[in-house]
Amino acid sequence: MISALLLSLALMCAAPPSIRIATFNVALESAEARGMIERLSAGDARAVQIAAIIQTVRPDILLINELDFDPEGEAAELFLGYLERPQYGQAPIRYPHRFLAPVNTGVQSGFDLDGDGKPGGAADALGFGHHPGHYGMLLLSRFPILHDEARTFRHFRWAAMPGALRPPAASGEGWFWPDWIWEQLPLSSKSHWVVPVATPLGRIDVIAAHPTPPVFDGPERRNARRNHDEIRLIAELIDPERGAYLVDDRGRTGALPAEALAVVLGDLNADPVDGASWPGAIAQLLEHPRLQTDFVPRSQGAVASAQRRGGANLEQRGDPAADTAEFSPEVGNLRVDYVLPSRGLCAVDGGVFWPKPGEPGSEWVEASDHRLVWLDLILCPADEAP
Numbered sequence: 001m002i003s004a005l006l007l008s009l010a011l012m013c014a015a016p017p018s019i020r021i022a023t024f025n026v027a028l029e030s031a032e033a034r035g036m037i038e039r040l041s042a043g044d045a046r047a048v049q050i051a052a053i054i055q056t057v058r059p060d061i062l063l064i065n066e067l068d069f070d071p072e073g074e075a076a077e078l079f080l081g082y083l084e085r086p087q088y089g090q091a092p093i094r095y096p097h098r099f100l101a102p103v104n105t106g107v108q109s110g111f112d113l114d115g116d117g118k119p120g121g122a123a124d125a126l127g128f129g130h131h132p133g134h135y136g137m138l139l140l141s142r143f144p145i146l147h148d149e150a151r152t153f154r155h156f157r158w159a160a161m162p163g164a165l166r167p168p169a170a171s172g173e174g175w176f177w178p179d180w181i182w183e184q185l186p187l188s189s190k191s192h193w194v195v196p197v198a199t200p201l202g203r204i205d206v207i208a209a210h211p212t213p214p215v216f217d218g219p220e221r222r223n224a225r226r227n228h229d230e231i232r233l234i235a236e237l238i239d240p241e242r243g244a245y246l247v248d249d250r251g252r253t254g255a256l257p258a259e260a261l262a263v264v265l266g267d268l269n270a271d272p273v274d275g276a277s278w279p280g281a282i283a284q285l286l287e288h289p290r291l292q293t294d295f296v297p298r299s300q301g302a303v304a305s306a307q308r309r310g311g312a313n314l315e316q317r318g319d320p321a322a323d324t325a326e327f328s329p330e331v332g333n334l335r336v337d338y339v340l341p342s343r344g345l346c347a348v349d350g351g352v353f354w355p356k357p358g359e360p361g362s363e364w365v366e367a368s369d370h371r372l373v374w375l376d377l378i379l380c381p382a383d384e385a386p
Contacts, residue, residue: 017200018348018378019143022059023337025210025267025325025370026050028079029066033131036068040078049367051082053353055090056361057374061197062095062140063265065210065370069103069136076100076138088364095140097197101152103136103190105129111181115218127189128212137266139195139208146196146203151248153194153237158187158229162245165225165278176220189226192233194248194256201345201379205262207234213269214277221278227269228278235284238262238291238342263377264291264340267325267370271334274316282338291340295347296322297373301354301362306333308357324352325370339375350375 028047030036040047054062068075076098084092106122106129114123122130129135139145158164159182167176175182189212196205211230217223236243236255243255256262270282286293298321306313306320311329313320324337341347353372355362365371 016378016381018376019061019199019201020057020059020374020376021061021206021263021265021339021341022057022372022374023063023065023265023267023339024050024054024372025065025337025368027066027368027370029068029135031130031134033133034070037070037075037078040075040082046367047079047082048087049364051085052087052090052364053361053367053372054083055087055093057353057372058093059372059374060142060199061204061206061263063206063208064138064140065267066135067138068131069100069133069138071102073100075136079138080140095142097141097143097145099139099141099145099147099150099193099195100137101191101193102154103127103129103133104154104186104188105136105190106131106134109185111177113177113181113185115176126186128216135190135210137190137193137208137210139193139206141197143200144198146198149196151194151250151252152191153233153246153248154186154188154191155249156187156192156233156247157183158185158226159183160245160247161187161229161232165229167220167222167225170219176222187226187229187233189230192230192237194237201377202261204345205256205260207237207262207264209234209264209266209268211266211269214275214281224276224278224281228281228284231268231270231281231284234264234268235288238264238288258290260342261344262342263345264338267337269336271318271336273318274312274332275334275336285338285340290342292343292345292347293340295350295375297324297339297350297352297375298322299352299354299371301356301359301365302326302333302352302371304356305354309333322352324354324373327369337370337373339373341375341377344380345377346380347375348378
């Protein structure tokens with residue numbers, strides 16, 4: 001009788017179930033169409049280090065950015081093989097469920113999109129890339145993915161967004177692209193995904209994206225404008241009123257329902273206060289009423305990096321501990337990778353895998369210029385629910 005009572009009390013006091021969700025730009029892409037497949041097949045030292053990081057953090061749901069897409073999924077299978085073998089003494093990790101789909105990067109537009117006078121080349125693709133599938137995405141999950149209900153917005157036209165930040169001509173008169181080009185361009189430089197996952201917390205809609213960097217353009221700032229509107233697409237996907245105009249690649253309309261649990265994941269290429277993104281780009285999410293953004297993942301390794309590298313880091317306004325990517329000293333380190341849960345999901349822990357020099361795993365992080373970012377989420381207690 002006493003044992004049964006103790007067991008009952010233990011169950012009542014047990015912590016609520018949590019799931020770990022992460023995003024990681026692994027920078028394993030290759031400018032050659034099958035270059036990444038060949039490199040992973042031969043054995044890639046950077047892939048081993050990246051796998052060790054993932055095996056250390058052990059997320060339940062993980063978005064991978066910059067893993068080239070191929071229709072057969074060969075690159076994804078090869079990458080999973082690295083995760084399923086022990087690396088640097090870490091235990092293997094297996095993801096039985098995955099989602100991958102085509103992206104716009106490297107798909108030739110047939111137009112002169114960069115204004116150099118001739119079509120063709122990486123900058124004239126629908127999203128900057130040297131071959132179709134370049135800079136692809138892969139979603140991995142320990143929990144079932146509801147594939148039939150997944151939505152992609154790869155073909156959604158930029159011109160279809162009300163009030164889109166259409167790039168002007170450098171002269172200030174007219175537009176950078178004529179109407180007949182503008183009306184055909186997709187907004188997403190890769191793709192935007194809404195992927196439902198059946199988790200122990202219930203259905204969670206994972207919103208995955210990798211907007212274009214807001215640089216590498218001209219005075220018209222076409223990439224900065226596109227980055228802003230790619231982030232705006234995410235913001236309106238979680239707003240049933242503002243997102244009513246959205247149409248996915250299968251013709252389904254509207255945004256997520258107001259009651260949906262969701263998590264935004266990805267390298268969004270926008271820092272809250274530093275860097276070159278369009279003013280207010282990431283604020284569209286960080287100040288969104290449907291998102292919980294108070295918990296900011298941090299690391300001491302980011303602080304040490306900013307101090308060691310100097311340069312632009314010395315003049316930045318943001319908290320260096322929140323940085324998630326290590327760029328050149330001229331650019332500085334930035335916070336560009338995000339895990340942003342919706343209301344109803346509460347973060348109880350989280351971080352950025354960025355050990356200080358000399359700490360375990362510190363030698364692995366140079367495998368990518370980005371760091372893995374993670375949150376542990378629970379269903380918010382009733383007294384904390386919105």
